[in-house]
Amino acid sequence: MEVFASIQGEGAYVGEPQVFLRLFGCSLRCTWCDTPNSWSVPAAPRARIAGLPGREDGWMRPFEAATHVSRLDPQGLRSVSVTGGEPLLWPAFVSELRSLLGGRRLHLETAGAHPRTLASLMNAVDHVSLDLKPFADLDAPEWSPEALPPAARPTSESTPRTREEWAEVRALCLDLVRSADACAKIVIAANQERAEITTLLDDVAAMAPELTVILQPVTPVGGIEAPRPREIEALVDAAVQRRLRVRVVPQVHRALRLP
Numbered sequence: 357m358e359v360f361a362s363i364q365g366e367g368a369y370v371g372e373p374q375v376f377l378r379l380f381g382c383s384l385r386c387t388w389c390d391t392p393n394s395w396s397v398p399a400a401p402r403a404r405i406a407g408l409p410g411r412e413d414g415w416m417r418p419f420e421a422a423t424h425v426s427r428l429d430p431q432g433l434r435s436v437s438v439t440g441g442e443p444l445l446w447p448a449f450v451s452e453l454r455s456l457l458g459g460r461r462l463h464l465e466t467a468g469a470h471p472r473t474l475a476s477l478m479n480a481v482d483h484v485s486l487d488l489k490p491f492a493d494l495d496a497p498e499w500s501p502e503a504l505p506p507a508a509r510p511t512s513e514s515t516p517r518t519r520e521e522w523a524e525v526r527a528l529c530l531d532l533v534r535s536a537d538a539c540a541k542i543v544i545a546a547n548q549e550r551a552e553i554t555t556l557l558d559d560v561a562a563m564a565p566e567l568t569v570i571l572q573p574v575t576p577v578g579g580i581e582a583p584r585p586r587e588i589e590a591l592v593d594a595a596v597q598r599r600l601r602v603r604v605v606p607q608v609h610r611a612l613r614l615p
């Protein structure tokens with residue numbers, strides 16, 4: 357969908373210069389999503405490539421993506437962030453991309469809805485930013501893209517739908533990343549049910565207490581408001597009480613009006 361260079365605006369590596377590969381397709385519908393144009397997979401995709409005029413038609417293969425990365429960062433000084441949408445929909449792409457990036461670090465941003473797919477890529481990525489989603493803010497419509505080329509090879513793993521299914525995949529994903537270079541990110545908004553967030557904190561404390569938890573106050577979008585200071589403080593306190601390493605980091609690239 358996009359290839360561009362910027363700074364990482366979220367998570368444990370906030371502020372780090374990176375090259376971003378944004379992939380089309382997401383099987384979720386988070387209420388605060390700031391990239392809804394990434395949700396569906398167009399029949400005739402067109403990618404925005406920083407530094408090139410217009411848009412590039414057609415499906416981009418990993419080799420072409422890696423070529424654009426090299427063009428934007430010829431000396432290989434930036435890490436690469438693969439984001440979306442949901443990159444775990446495209447494990448073949450991520451895996452092949454890894455083999456083309458040489459010594460560059462590859463960071464994965466994921467909603468953590470596909471643990472089997474994540475497991476298959478743990479050796480391919482150097483950092484995982486794992487979003488933990490409050491169930492009340494989620495929706496997961498059927499995801500069945502049409503007109504995919506054979507090389508696309510999307511994941512065959514289905515997306516969780518019920519609260520119980522989400523609890524199960526969350527546990528599996530936390531177990532996968534607990535001893536890796538990873539962080540758990542939770543987007544927080546105004547008027548959220550506190551228990552929705554403390555459930556996520558409980559799971560991190562029980563299953564992956566080594567992880568840094570990033571509480572990310574939402575950038576207001578589509579009627580979703582940023583949390584009030586006392587709401588942030590209460591959630592920080594809830595994390596501290598659970599002996600978690602917690603950081604509050606808003607979307608820095610948005611604040612700086614960077615891409």
Ligand code: SF4
Pocket residue numbers: 382383384385386388389390391392394440441442467
């Ligand atoms: S997982 Fe990410 S891209 Fe998908 S709806 Fe949620 S915020 Fe948007």
